[in-house]
Amino acid sequence: MNSPSLASRTRPASVVERVRHPFRARHVKLLEREQSSPGFVRLTLGGPELEGFVSAGFDDHVKLILPQTGREQPALPVLVNGRPTFVEEEPRPTLRDYTPLHYDAGKQTLTVDFALHDAGPATEWALLAPLGQWVGLAGPRGSLVIDSGLRWHWLFGDETAMPAIERRLAELPAGSHALVRVQLRNPADQRAWSSAAQLDCAWVDSLTEAVQTLELPSGEGYVWAAGEHSSMAELRRLLLAKGASPKHMRVASYWKLGTADHHEELGETPA
Numbered sequence: 001m002n003s004p005s006l007a008s009r010t011r012p013a014s015v016v017e018r019v020r021h022p023f024r025a026r027h028v029k030l031l032e033r034e035q036s037s038p039g040f041v042r043l044t045l046g047g048p049e050l051e052g053f054v055s056a057g058f059d060d061h062v063k064l065i066l067p068q069t070g071r072e073q074p075a076l077p078v079l080v081n082g083r084p085t086f087v088e089e090e091p092r093p094t095l096r097d098y099t100p101l102h103y104d105a106g107k108q109t110l111t112v113d114f115a116l117h118d119a120g121p122a123t124e125w126a127l128l129a130p131l132g133q134w135v136g137l138a139g140p141r142g143s144l145v146i147d148s149g150l151r152w153h154w155l156f157g158d159e160t161a162m163p164a165i166e167r168r169l170a171e172l173p174a175g176s177h178a179l180v181r182v183q184l185r186n187p188a189d190q191r192a193w194s195s196a197a198q199l200d201c202a203w204v205d206s207l208t209e210a211v212q213t214l215e216l217p218s219g220e221g222y223v224w225a226a227g228e229h230s231s232m233a234e235l236r237r238l239l240l241a242k243g244a245s246p247k248h249m250r251v252a253s254y255w256k257l258g259t260a261d262h263h264e265e266l267g268e269t270p271a
């Protein structure tokens with residue numbers, strides 16, 4: 001399903017490899033909106049500036065730069081001393097992190113899935129923005145390429161992790177084992193995922209309760225998880241107590257109850 005520039009094409013030299021990408025910020029147009037299930041809106045963004053878009057890791061993210069009042073196109077950041085910076089003397093636009101789900105190099109389009117929630121600028125934009133509106137995208141700046149040739153893969157998360165999990169399942173090879181547990185608010189948001197890997201997927205009410213019943217497989221594997229901050233912190237403690245290696249585990253907080261625009265890595269994954 002993923003185009004070559006979205007997939008991890010080669011086996012990395014180590015279990016985890018960090019890949020840096022040249023900084024790019026671009027303007028793209030909102031081309032299509034599809035309400036894929038009650039809790040999700042799938043947007044297609046596109047335009048010639050997507051040329052050369054690269055996303056080498058399934059959990060990469062782009063910064064979505066939301067439209068600004070009074071401007072046809074939002075301001076874009078430029079690199080100043082190695083840091084993306086807004087140099088124009090105007091209020092900084094609103095930025096949020098999203099997973100590039102599918103890049104079509106031929107059509108120069110990028111698909112992004114938005115998990116809808118009560119209120120937030122990105123959610124409102126995803127639901128209500130008129131087709132044809134310009135938005136900005138920055139990144140991905142880097143990718144964490146996790147060897148897909150490992151024997152087993154555990155993937156955990158809530159709705160916000162589903163795009164990354166969907167990408168991972170599309171790239172895992174036959175002969176590997178993928179165990180997926182997704183905590184969903186609404187069972188109607190379940191997806192019929194398939195994978196070349198042997199797949200054990202369950203939709204659960206509580207990730208921590210689900211993980212408590214699991215035993216770590218033998219052999220080399222990797223644990224990946226993303227979701228709400230406190231839930232991920234608890235999950236990480238539980239996984240470590242079960243004997244998961246912190247070197248072969250990435251747990252990320254994709255949002256935090258009561259906080260806007262939150263992103264945090266819980267624990268370090270060495271390169």
Ligand SMILES: Cc1cc2nc3c(=O)[nH]c(=O)nc-3n(C[C@H](O)[C@H](O)[C@H](O)COP(=O)(O)OP(=O)(O)OC[C@H]3O[C@@H](n4cnc5c(N)ncnc54)[C@H](O)[C@@H]3O)c2cc1C
Nearest residue numbers: 061099114115117120121122123256257258259260261263
């Ligand atoms: C690396 C990365 C990749 C991500 N990929 C995706 C993706 O592909 N799809 C996706 O939908 N999300 C993704 N997220 C999560 C998304 O960035 C956040 O949910 C973001 O905060 C939403 O922005 P907002 O403007 O709607 O809400 P904000 O203005 O950020 O927050 C407003 C309020 O809503 C709450 N809130 C934020 N997100 C949620 C939520 N999901 N459920 C319930 N309450 C929430 C906040 O706690 C806050 O109180 C990703 C996050 C990261 C860090």
